[in-house]
Amino acid sequence: MTLIREADLGTPAIKSSVLLTVEVDGKTVMVPEGTSVMRAAALTGVTVPKLCASDNLEPFGSCRLCLVEIEGRRGTPASCTTPVEEGMRVTTQTPDLASLRRGVMELYISDHPLDCLTCPANGDCELQDMAGAVGLREVRYGYDGANHLDAPVDDSNPYFDFDPSKCIVCSRCVRACDEVQGTFALNIMGRGFDSTVSAGGTAFVDSECVSCGACVQACPTSTLIEKSVVEQGQPEHSVVTTCAYCGVGCAFKAEMRGNEVIRMMPFKDGKANHGHSCVKGRFAWGYATHSERILSPMIRERITDPWREVSWEEAIGYAASEFKRLQAQYGRDAVGGITSSRCTNEETFLVQKLVRAGFGNNNVDTCARVCHSPTGYGLSATLGTSAGTQDFDSVEQADVVMVIGANPTDAHPVFASQLKRRLRGGARLIVIDPRRIDLVKMPHVQADYHLPLLPGTNVAVINALAHVVVTEGLVDEPYVAERCEPEAFERWRAFIAEERNSPEAVEGATGVPAADLRAAARLYATGGNAAIYYGLGVTEHSQGSTMVMGMANLAMATGNLGRPGVGVNPLRGQNNVQGSCDMGSFPHEFSGYRHVSNDGVRTMFEEAWDVGLETEPGLRIPNMFDAALDGTFKGMYIQGEDLVQSDPNTKHVTAALAAMECVVVHDLFLNETATYAHVFLPGSSFLEKDGTFTNAERRISRVRKAIPPKAGLADWEATMALSNALGYPMTYEHPSEIMDEIARLTPTFAGVSYEKLDRLGSIQWPCNDAAPEGTPVMHEHGFVRGQGLFMVTEYVPTDERTNDRFPLLLTTGRILTQYNVGAQTRRTPNVVWHGEDLLEIHPWDAENRGINDGDLVVVNSRTGETALRAKVSERMQPGVVYTTFHHPDTSANVVTTEFADWATDCPEYKVTAVQVSRTRQRSAWQTEYAATREATTRIAVPAETQP
């Protein structure tokens, strides 16, 4: 294994159909018109010395190291800023050029500390490399002139240092922040010799910087450098893998020294991220080695007992005997399992197989239940597949982007960077969100329309948009006639044209000015390629599935499906939401979304698995809780999921768990659910196992083992052991064999194998004989279900209403530096930016209640109450408050209700009627919960080590 260093061709690739022929040092190459001389040279294998250029940044031409000679031209132009011309003949090395370059290097080095041997970038420094490349042997100016050698280091950022004494002012960091990340946090202050890089005049940690790491990666010296490299030294090998945080699914190189991760570097060949990253994937991986990780299996009879550390055999044996006992006593259906969107496809597939084949029932569900289940239902009903329609790169061809109920700059940052780049390039933007999210107005990005709807009125808004399209003659009639079911379309057209769906008629309910809504609809329908991107603000509602269908209707009616630049695209929350759904985690369907009552499909699985399978759908997560309280559901195996913190109405969840006799939690940490567990199986982090994740673009990417599992078994091995102990044999030697089985049993995965993934890097399903290398854009030649199906989407207001007692609407979400229940990110220095959950409230609502910024406030709903600090913010609209759910001691879900999507039971997290008032103390529930938690997470000290 070696350290992977991707080639840097100096300037970005240019797309052009016109090819020009040039000759560099006697070698001929054909390149697209607009390509730089530097890139053309690199393509012939000639590396021109450079410092300020990099192929992910626009050429800048400041360092003057890349000079070349061009036949017939005077002087020595910079090759990075000179475009090639037909027939050009370039020479990159002559004695004159060499001497010029040495001169440039001399100037740089005369103001640079000569401490290469002790510099953390030693071995990974382009300045050092260039000194070598140009043959620098002396510095005639001496080192005594004015210099910056004493400039102080800014170490305020928890993950990287800024040492200005090493800076050569090449501006790569500034340009990376602008062009790659789109945050515009850095600038060059001063002029000439005095110029320095500055984070807007403050320390990095206090600046606009979002710690994406792009500048650190771009810096050719050790000026901007990861603290981990400063502390541990340079890595010596890399393992290419996939980020385990969000649904963007960025590819990373885990750069290692032995079994220690030195840093995570975004991988340039990653097709989801193209070498970019966000703070979570790039820096917040320290949880994997956090001291609170549990590395030994543990059991206890009652949840009030202290945990007892035992061997894997004993823990697995105990769990299996309990499950068998429960099934014998209460029936085959009394147990079930939960798969996790944080685990790999292979692990998820095994858990559902264990439930269906080992338990003999279909009581398996996944945490996607609580986030994107309506996406599956809605898109499958209208278009025929339970997945987003595009690849991320499609956005580069979008002319109009409509973002609905999503906050990509926080939740999907790397996609947001790509989106912002397209918006800076001229695409128009419509934002539909109760909050004024950052995208509405940020440096160099401004939404054309922000429709600030009231939470819970999505369907009314999407219907009104469609109403404008239908009644103003903006339907793409030929497209609809060719691709959609005519009868359903006519029914829908008649419904949507009714006056009650007009923008004016719904304005009262939605709070969206009718004129803005009409203008937005016209822009979407007539602005060229229009693409919808949406998030949990769409799905986590009682009409989540209806809204997904409403978006599909709108896209079909305007012909915005089936080619690059358009589509309906869910931004998936967790890394493997798509994958866990694909793998048959839902109680009613096998992998590939095929219903368990389908005899042909079930027979195929029965034959492959050599066991009879249940024909009836099993219990969904909320049904499991209800059944537990009814006394008919007694045991569950929960892999990688924290039900207590993430599911709605925490008190109901904890009561249900407490009513069960065997709860097996398989996780990295003693999470909140483990409070109610009888068996704890230590999980493995994404660094410790092989497998695959599937991101929001249906892209299957490899997760590769960088270090051995810290607790001895990878998650798939533990599941296998449990199945074997239950009496259903599983004998995989490697996760690739699990993928082979998935491919054999799932038509959309038929062509997937580890060998192909290694070869292609990643694959977007469907991948089969018809599309052997995968499918970037769906529905290109007609819809997967045959004809597109318009569904009538009546707006039904949620039953969760405000009244005098609960006059405000609470909506929940997440922020950039934290991730979901926070189990990982809370255990990293990311807490610098988000140490607690805050309640955002509009100044007007705050003033009415005598609340000041930073006050402790209590939030009451019909289900419960919790106390947290207030943040007075203009981003909110009056009447709406907002919080995150990253911290268990706040536990926003104590107040959320059990109202849920009608079709899929996805909870209505986004709408809870609440009251907010000042308080002096934490809520009774918080105090009680803290006590329970303390009492139920004790670990017994083994006898022999007791004093």
Next chain:
Amino acid sequence: MVHKANQIALFFASFPREEAIERVADHLRRFWEPRMRRQIIGHVAQGGAGLHELALEAVRRLDAPAPAEQGSGR
């Protein structure tokens, strides 16, 4: 449970009556676990208080799933 069934009925209410009933029934068959279907069938047998008219009709069309077997664990 009644609330849930009514939500489903409301979504399909815009279809012609016969089709709507069939779609509600189909939804219950495809997504509701047998013990939930048994419960709602039991509720309808007792008059079906609070149920939307379409949901009521749809539940009447469901076959009662076989009763849960006891102690058949392996």
